[in-house]
Amino acid sequence: MIMFKTSLRTIGVMTSGGDAPGMNPAIRAVVRTALANGIRVIGIEDGYEGMLNGRFREMGAxxxxxxxxxxxxxxxxxxxxxxxxxxxQRKAIRQLSSAGIDAVVIIGGDGSLTGGMKLQEQGVPVIGIPGSIDNDIYGTDMCVGVDTALNTIVDAIDKLRDTASSHNRAFFVETMGRNCGYLAVQAGIICGAEMAIIPEYETPFKEVAEAVEDAYKRGKSHCIIVVAEGAKLNANELAAKLQEMNVGFDTRVTVLGHVQRGGKPTAFDRFLATRFGVKAIEFLLSGQTGVMTALTGRDITPIPLATVVNNRRTLSEEYIKMARILAR
Incomplete structure (x- = not known):
């Protein structure tokens, strides 16, 4: 965490990396809180690419x-x-200087925050806001967009269960998350899936086959397996192998893909994003920079960007244990 003189006249705000539901409420909160404190706001379009090419526009209420x-x-x-x-990076800093931007609020994931740290190290005051549906950013209990994405997944799985039950099928549902299994585990628990396959733990194919076959033998009319996109076992390969083994269910695959990124942000995401946006300006006004807004329990706290980008978030063992117990 770095302290700087609070002679703020103009700030930039940008979104970077993968989009996440709730980014717009965060932008809104940053803009209106800054304006309420007499600070001019410049919107930086198209992330770092826009910063490099001077795609700036002034933003009012x-x-x-x-x-x-x-x-x-x-x-x-x-x-x-x-x-x-x-x-x-030097080109981007020149563009910011030419536009008279004194500090930048960056809304995005780990790559975006890493870029923010690079700017910070070269003298540009930066505040980060965690926006990622994967919930893979270290230091915050929740990122903007996670709740909406999870609700989208749950809605999809609930609908798939209806058709799976009607046709006696096993569905393999692939979720986003890159190398983080948070969405898959949470969806598995909430939707009552037979198994969640995640990158953090290697799941033997034999274990998957036994789970599907066991569900069939117990008289279940369907079987749901949630597979994180970064897992070693691929959803399409799993479905094909199990179909050949004739475990009882016909198998189908649904890749939810980018529908998880879209849609109206939930009330939780709107409020969290708003709190982050307000706090981002408050941190700048108090002289803090080089930090990310983080949800810590019920509070919004500043976490140094260096701490965020140099650590990896781990998945809760409690969630993994819960998923396994409840799937029986």
Whole structure:
């Protein structure tokens, strides 16, 4: 955590990396809280790519009106390979300086926050807001977008169970999450899946086959297996192998894909994003920089960006144990 003089006149706000439901409420909170404190706000469009190319626009209170319920991000987002280079970072800093931007609020995932730390190290005051449906960011109990994505998954699995029961089928449902199994485990618990297959733990194929066959022998009319996209066992391969083994159920695969990123943010995500946005400006006004807003219990606390990007979030053993017990 770094302290700096609070002579803020203009701040930039941007969204970066993968979009997450709730980014718009976070933008709204940043803009209106800054304006209420006499600070000018510049929206940086298209993430770091837009920062490099000077895609800046001034934002007033009305520019963020009517966006609370909108998914995605009105500032848009993009990934930038150029920004990862020292030359790209120097170019971005020159653009910020030319626009008179004194500090930047960055809403995004671990890659976006890593970029923010690079700016911070070169003298640009930065506050990060964790926005990622994967909930894989260290230091915060919850990221913006997780609750909405999880509700989307639950709704999809509930509907799949209806058709699975009607046709005596086993469904393999692939969720997002990259190398983090949070969404898959949570969905498995909430939806009563027979198993959740995640990157953090290697699941032998034999164990999957036994779980599906056991469900059939117990007279179940369906079987649901949730598979995180980063798991070693691929949903399509699992379904094909089990179909050949004739374990009782016909097998089907549903890859939920990017539908998990879209949709109206839930009440929880709207409120969390708003709290993060307000706190981001409060941290800057108090002279704090180089930190991320984090949900710690019920409080929003500042966590150093260096701590965030240099550590990996681990999945709770309690959740994994719970998923296994309740699937029996």
């Amino acid at each position: 009305r520019d963020v009106g009517g966006i609370l319920q909108r998914g995605g991000t009105i500032l848009r987002t993009a990934r930038s390979m150029e920004f990862k280079t020292p030359e790209g």
